Amino acid sequence: MKKITIDPVTRLEGHGKIEIFLNDKGEVENSYFQIPELRGFEKFCEGRLAEDMPQITQRICGVCPEAHHMAAAKTLDDLFHVDPPSPAKKLRELFYSAFYVTDHTTHFYILGGPDFVMGPDAPVAERNILGVVAKVGLELGGAVINTRMKNHHVIHMLGGRPVHPVFGLPGGVSKGINEEERKEVEQIAKDSVEFAQLSLKVFDDIVLKNKAYVDMIVSDAYTHQTYYMGLVDENNKINFYDGKLRVVDPDGKEFAKFSPHEYLEHVAEHVEPWTYIKFPFLKKIGWKGFVDGKDSGVFRVAPLARLNAADGMATPLAQEAYEKMYDTLGGKPVHHTLAMHWARLIELLYAAERMVELSQDPEITSTNFRTIPTATPDEGVGIVEAPRGTLIHHYFTDEKGVIKQANLIVATVNNAAALNMSVKKAAMALIKPGVEITEGLLNRIEMAWRPYDPCFGCATHVLPGGTPLPINVYNSKGKLIKRLA
Amino acid sequence: MKTLILGMGNPIMTDDGAGIWAARALQDKVNQEEVTVMETGIAGLNLLELLTGFDKAILIDAIQTREGKVGRVYRLKPEAFNDTRHAINPHGIDLSTALELGSRLGVSLPQEIILFAIEAADVDTFSENCTPEVAQAIPMATDMVMQELNGGSHA
Numbered sequence: 001m002k003k004i005t006i007d008p009v010t011r012l013e014g015h016g017k018i019e020i021f022l023n024d025k026g027e028v029e030n031s032y033f034q035i036p037e038l039r040g041f042e043k044f045c046e047g048r049l050a051e052d053m054p055q056i057t058q059r060i061c062g063v064c065p066e067a068h069h070m071a072a073a074k075t076l077d078d079l080f081h082v083d084p085p086s087p088a089k090k091l092r093e094l095f096y097s098a099f100y101v102t103d104h105t106t107h108f109y110i111l112g113g114p115d116f117v118m119g120p121d122a123p124v125a126e127r128n129i130l131g132v133v134a135k136v137g138l139e140l141g142g143a144v145i146n147t148r149m150k151n152h153h154v155i156h157m158l159g160g161r162p163v164h165p166v167f168g169l170p171g172g173v174s175k176g177i178n179e180e181e182r183k184e185v186e187q188i189a190k191d192s193v194e195f196a197q198l199s200l201k202v203f204d205d206i207v208l209k210n211k212a213y214v215d216m217i218v219s220d221a222y223t224h225q226t227y228y229m230g231l232v233d234e235n236n237k238i239n240f241y242d243g244k245l246r247v248v249d250p251d252g253k254e255f256a257k258f259s260p261h262e263y264l265e266h267v268a269e270h271v272e273p274w275t276y277i278k279f280p281f282l283k284k285i286g287w288k289g290f291v292d293g294k295d296s297g298v299f300r301v302a303p304l305a306r307l308n309a310a311d312g313m314a315t316p317l318a319q320e321a322y323e324k325m326y327d328t329l330g331g332k333p334v335h336h337t338l339a340m341h342w343a344r345l346i347e348l349l350y351a352a353e354r355m356v357e358l359s360q361d362p363e364i365t366s367t368n369f370r371t372i373p374t375a376t377p378d379e380g381v382g383i384v385e386a387p388r389g390t391l392i393h394h395y396f397t398d399e400k401g402v403i404k405q406a407n408l409i410v411a412t413v414n415n416a417a418a419l420n421m422s423v424k425k426a427a428m429a430l431i432k433p434g435v436e437i438t439e440g441l442l443n444r445i446e447m448a449w450r451p452y453d454p455c456f457g458c459a460t461h462v463l464p465g466g467t468p469l470p471i472n473v474y475n476s477k478g479k480l481i482k483r484l485a
Numbered sequence: 486m487k488t489l490i491l492g493m494g495n496p497i498m499t500d501d502g503a504g505i506w507a508a509r510a511l512q513d514k515v516n517q518e519e520v521t522v523m524e525t526g527i528a529g530l531n532l533l534e535l536l537t538g539f540d541k542a543i544l545i546d547a548i549q550t551r552e553g554k555v556g557r558v559y560r561l562k563p564e565a566f567n568d569t570r571h572a573i574n575p576h577g578i579d580l581s582t583a584l585e586l587g588s589r590l591g592v593s594l595p596q597e598i599i600l601f602a603i604e605a606a607d608v609d610t611f612s613e614n615c616t617p618e619v620a621q622a623i624p625m626a627t628d629m630v631m632q633e634l635n636g637g638s639h640a
Contacts, residue, residue, distance in 0.1 A: 110530065
């Protein structure tokens with residue numbers, strides 16, 4: 001096969017895309033998963049006041065403004081050397097848990113679920129939320145919308161605005177909640193626990209009771225033995241909002257555990273000629289290419305990675321679900337990418353249970369939710385678990401708090417190497433000489449990236465809405481032979 | 486009639502912010518109790534939630550059409566986007582799918598939805614300023630929204 005050099009400028013036009021190159025025999029020679037980089041964002045931030053970062057950074061993503069808002073607020077705590085009072089941390093985590101409920105619900109029912117509910121080979125026109133609702137019933141469809149709406153109400157109540165929150169400040173939050181609001185949140189949280197349990201039952205009925213799906217989940221085409229990273233609390237249980245980053249090796253043994261400030265000692269970035277994206281890898285292992293195994297520094301983030309990197313869930317029902325998943329799939333760690341859908345639902349249950357706990361916490365209605373910073377700002381690092389994985393913000397300022405430099409490592413970038421590997425492996429397993437490349441086949445390749453819930457860029461709201469992710473397949477002459485868009 | 490004016494887009498992505506800037510300008514102009522002006526950077530299902538409970542919705546967003554003239558403002562109905570439905574959108578669903586889902590689930594959606602779409606030149610560069618043609622189009626879009634609000638349907 002001829003060597004193909006891809007010019008990053010032309011390659012990066014528009015949005016993300018997948019390109020698959022075949023050899024003379026019609027086998028997959030190589031594939032590329034393009035993630036548009038936030039080019040120019042760091043520059044855009046320079047010279048701005050650090051306090052504006054929770055407002056600015058949440059605009060870079062049309063999917064998870066709350067995660068950027070929260071990471072930025074935590075970075076400001078660190079930058080201004082201020083520790084928020086305990087009620088502030090709890091209010092932030094309550095807000096963040098409600099956000100998780102909405103985001104994980106959306107992914108399962110809108111993005112991940114249709115492949116299973118409708119089947120991987122179902123026509124595109126049916127393989128969507130409308131098809132899902134037609135199949136599982138209006139009642140569940142209504143529950144999906146209702147759960148999202150109620151939790152968005154909580155986000156609005158705490159965050160101060162329906163969409164882009166004005167909540168996180170250095171040293172705490174801008175407002176608290178009163179007893180009446182607390183009660184309302186508690187009820188929504190309890191309803192969300194029920195909804196999460198129902199969702200796990202749906203997964204059980206539709207996916208786990210279907211042998212073909214379980215075989216697909218555990219098949220080699222969708223499996224990679226990698227390192228896993230996620231935030232854990234002092235008991236090594238999953239925490240979305242705070243804690244230390246823990247990394248486990250492909251055998252599930254702890255490889256590293258570190259504070260946000262130490263991340264640069266553990267994570268380095270590899271550069272490839274065909275993309276502006278820098279591929280994070282574990283510094284102490286080194287970059288060995290797009291390969292898995294213990295000798296490769298490739299690690300994964302997102303729900304399954306968090307479950308693998310932790311010793312368990314901090315709430316009882318989620319812990320039960322956690323144990324069931326590992327019992328069913330043969331113990332820890334689970335390397336099957338498609339199991340991320342299951343892990344996501346376990347996290348949905350955890351987020352809802354955590355909301356209940358926090359809404360019942362005596363401190364949650366406290367008015368002590370802000371410590372005014374008094375120290376001189378210099379450098380700050382803030383890390384949260386975005387629904388799609390570890391999100392790192394890192395700012396340097398002058399003594400007046402004006403941004404000199406900002407560095408963001410977003411979850412999808414942390415998963416960039418794994419996304420490329422997953423797409424390539426699925427493509428190699430599915431595209432064979434003599435096998436017709438159908439829409440269903442390409443969808444099965446898409447199913448290799450969909451569990452990661454990758455996030456693409458910023459200008460996602462240009463009408464008519466949404467960012468399609470096309471797949472292009474080229475033959476050995478470089479001719480486009482199949483396109484799914 | 487409970488009416489929502491919703492500016493959509495990203496105010497730090499050059500022309501993608503056109504809808505947001507228009508909504509912010511309208512915030513100062515509109516002074517009717519029944520009219521709510523909001524902005525959002527999130528589409529899909531979130532949109533469904535924001536529209537719930539209103540009788541009429543006027544959405545303002547940037548658009549990129551094939552060979553479209555930058556700065557042109559279009560008045561559209563949601564049906565114009567019916568053929569955009571697809572399942573592989575990595576993050577959610579498009580407007581027409583969201584509306585259809587809402588109607589199937591019995592969500593109380595506006596009886597009338599009008600879209601004012603501003604043809605954009607650049608939606609990929611980080612900037613809080615629109616390109617000159619789009620910046621000039623924003624007052625035109627807000628005038629059209631005001632006319633729409635005051636009953637002057639030009640369909």
